[in-house]
Amino acid sequence: MLVLLLGAGGFGFWKYGLPWLRSRPPKPSGELQVHVLDVGPIEGDSILIISPAGKSVLIDAGDAGKGKVVLDALKRYKVERLDYFIATHPHPDHIGAADEVLSGIKVANVIDNGVDLSTPAPVASAKPKKGKAVAPPPPPPKKSKTKGVNNFFDEYRDALKQNGAQYEKAAPGKKYDLGGGAILTVLAPSEPFFTKDQMKTGGNDINANSIVLRLDYGDFSMLFMGDAEAQTEERLLGKSDLDLKTNVIKIGHHGSKYATSENFLKRVQPEAAIISDGAWNRYGHPAQSALDRLKAANAKVWRTDLQGEVTITTKGRGDSGKLYEIKTAKETKEDVWAGREAMKDDSSRSGFIA
Numbered sequence: 504m505l506v507l508l509l510g511a512g513g514f515g516f517w518k519y520g521l522p523w524l525r526s527r528p529p530k531p532s533g534e535l536q537v538h539v540l541d542v543g544p545i546e547g548d549s550i551l552i553i554s555p556a557g558k559s560v561l562i563d564a565g566d567a568g569k570g571k572v573v574l575d576a577l578k579r580y581k582v583e584r585l586d587y588f589i590a591t592h593p594h595p596d597h598i599g600a601a602d603e604v605l606s607g608i609k610v611a612n613v614i615d616n617g618v619d620l621s622t623p624a625p626v627a628s629a630k631p632k633k634g635k636a637v638a639p640p641p642p643p644p645k646k647s648k649t650k651g652v653n654n655f656f657d658e659y660r661d662a663l664k665q666n667g668a669q670y671e672k673a674a675p676g677k678k679y680d681l682g683g684g685a686i687l688t689v690l691a692p693s694e695p696f697f698t699k700d701q702m703k704t705g706g707n708d709i710n711a712n713s714i715v716l717r718l719d720y721g722d723f724s725m726l727f728m729g730d731a732e733a734q735t736e737e738r739l740l741g742k743s744d745l746d747l748k749t750n751v752i753k754i755g756h757h758g759s760k761y762a763t764s765e766n767f768l769k770r771v772q773p774e775a776a777i778i779s780d781g782a783w784n785r786y787g788h789p790a791q792s793a794l795d796r797l798k799a800a801n802a803k804v805w806r807t808d809l810q811g812e813v814t815i816t817t818k819g820r821g822d823s824g825k826l827y828e829i830k831t832a833k834e835t836k837e838d839v840w841a842g843r844e845a846m847k848d849d850s851s852r853s854g855f856i857a
């Protein structure tokens with residue numbers, strides 16, 4: 504009888520108790536760090552998250568040639584292995600250096616939005632003619648204008664294969680437990696993906712289908728917008744049950760005028776906005792209008808083009824003082840509320856240096 508009772512109790516705990524325990528967010532246990540890296544001066548995004556349990560996430564890797572900056576940062580923060588590399592969307596200023604990072608450090612999991620820009624494999628050439636001597640090996644493929652555009656993507660995919668990381672397509676609603684109480688949730692892109700013909704002025708479908716993430720740690724929360732603009736924000740706003748209110752936001756598309764809409768800010772109510780941008784960008788990032796909207800929403804701003812790397816640290820509790828702290832690599836005398844002049848509209852082509 505006792506054996507039966509114990510057995511039933513054990514089964515009940517396993518069946519109902521354990522899932523309940525697991526579904527509760529773990530309590531904060533230490534310090535969470537978010538480093539918005541300085542991958543300027545042209546433009547790009549790369550953000551390193553280190554959870555209180557030491558798990559690491561890299562969101563984007565900056566443009567081609569920026570791999571060293573990113574790898575140096577990983578070394579500086581003693582990250583020997585990345586638990587996750589997340590490519591928000593396939594544009595060179597976000598994954599241009601992904602191949603450099605993937606070949607420089609072991610990565611356990613790679614997540615992207617599933618958009619495949621691979622260059623199609625060349626059609627097999629005609630059969631060798633009879634009687635001819637063994638043909639010399641074909642010359643290495645030249646970077647022609649028609650082929651070269653998506654080379655960065657081929658390099659990313661090749662490096663992903665070489666690295667041996669597990670690949671996963673981002674699924675909205677999916678949560679990643681980073682340990683110590685930190686949870687990363689995928690908010691976008693949701694199906695059906697935005698298509699080119701749905702884009703309004705300023706819109707670019709690849710940007711619009713960016714992965715958007717929310718990070719929670721105790722009482723602290725932060726949004727990572729990738730290069731998502733107003734249309735993606737509207738789609739998120741349409742989900743009335745989605746919790747978008749966060750302390751900090753890495754605003755969309757480097758401060759583009761087409762992102763960070765008034766309505767979106769009303770729902771997010773950020774206290775702090777981080778702008779990852781480059782001093783040499785030609786698109787007028789950050790736009791004065793986006794900065795004005797942030798000011799009107801009572802958010803403070805930090806900019807990588809003026810202040811270098813921006814670091815946010817939090818213990819997940821605000822009871823004994825500040826909930827989080829923001830530090831920058833350098834001081835600036837410039838006005839962080841002054842936008843940049845555009846030399847090129849960021850709706851042209853795809854919003855990146857082609």
Ligand SMILES: [Zn+2]
Nearest residue numbers: 547596730756
């Ligand atoms: Zn970008």
